[in-house]
Amino acid sequence: MPGKRLTVVVTRRLLERVETRLSELFDAKLRPDDTPMTRDEMIAATRDADVLVPTITDEIDAPFLAAIGDRLKLIANYGAGVDHIDVATARQRGILVSNTPGVLTEDTADMTMALILAVTRRIPEGLAVMQKGEWEGWAPNAFLGGRVGGRRLGILGMGRIGQAVARRARAFGMQIHYHNRKRLRPEIEEELEATYWDSLDQMIARVDVLSVNCPHTPSTFHLMNARRLKLMKPQAVLVNTSRGEVVDENALTRMLRAGEIAGAGLDVYEHGTDINPRLRELRNVVLLPHMGSATEEGRLEMGEKVLLNIKTFDDGHRPPDQVVPGML
Missing domain, CATH: 3.40.50.720 (NAD(P)-binding Rossmann-like Domain)
Structure with missing residues (x-):
């Protein structure tokens, strides 16, 4: 013009x-x-x-x-x-x-690792105690979390962000597994030491931490539905920094409340700011206000x-x- x-x-x-x-x-x-x-x-x-x-x-x-x-x-x-x-x-x-x-690749990958650590090491619970002035000193059995080194990380969606998450997780000693529409080139798999799963169901059942890094499309809506969530180990953790619609939030909430999944770290939500109030109440969940790109x-x-x-x-x-x- x-x-x-x-x-x-x-x-x-x-x-x-x-x-x-x-x-x-x-x-x-x-x-x-x-x-x-x-x-x-x-x-x-x-x-x-x-x-x-x-x-x-x-x-x-x-x-x-x-x-x-x-x-x-x-x-x-x-x-x-x-x-x-x-x-x-x-x-x-x-x-x-x-x-x-x-x-936003690096920023979102940073936040994914932050959520993995926050959930597995119970960081928000410790922070809450300190902010309330309730800490009475170190104790051998207080705030016991889990070591991330040696755990299997399953990455759902191995695009730019998924690969950036994998690089960070490797530095923490995690074993990388992934499911993607297309398998990565052999040289990238070798660099990331990543194991490809053609079957999402099979991968979900074997990993200790599941990171959702795929976009929201008609084919990924509720990709993590109630049936798939039930495939996860009771000790497993789910982290989502991608799009809330990929995970059935109500089903996730029910399973977290029932102890069928150990914990979750969420930066995105299925219905935007309208978050299931029962999800907010859970101590084994870390909720952030869509800060991945902030x-x-x-x-x-x-x-x-x-x-x-x-x-x-x-x-x-x-x-x-x-x-x-x-x-x-």
């Missing part, structure tokens, strides 16, 4: 450096405070936009796309996951979709990718991180 600045609507507050650059390059409509737009607010704002920059909290479904008119040409998502966007309908309406892949470095790199995707589109080229339905 020569001579005309793109109108870019941003649905949430981003890092100041990112917002400043957006304002320098485009006619940026920034959010004055860090609260989500209502659906009606977002529809109204998007009708006058060339580019929309949403986040994971914004549902861009077919009715939304039908309500916004024909001006919008690019959805430059601030985040890697796009399961909140109806990519197929957007494509049919001539709207491109881009995301920010790769930049580093300044990661959020800045996400913003830089958004900027690059919009600028490349503005220059008449295909955004480097364009998402198409066949990729999902």
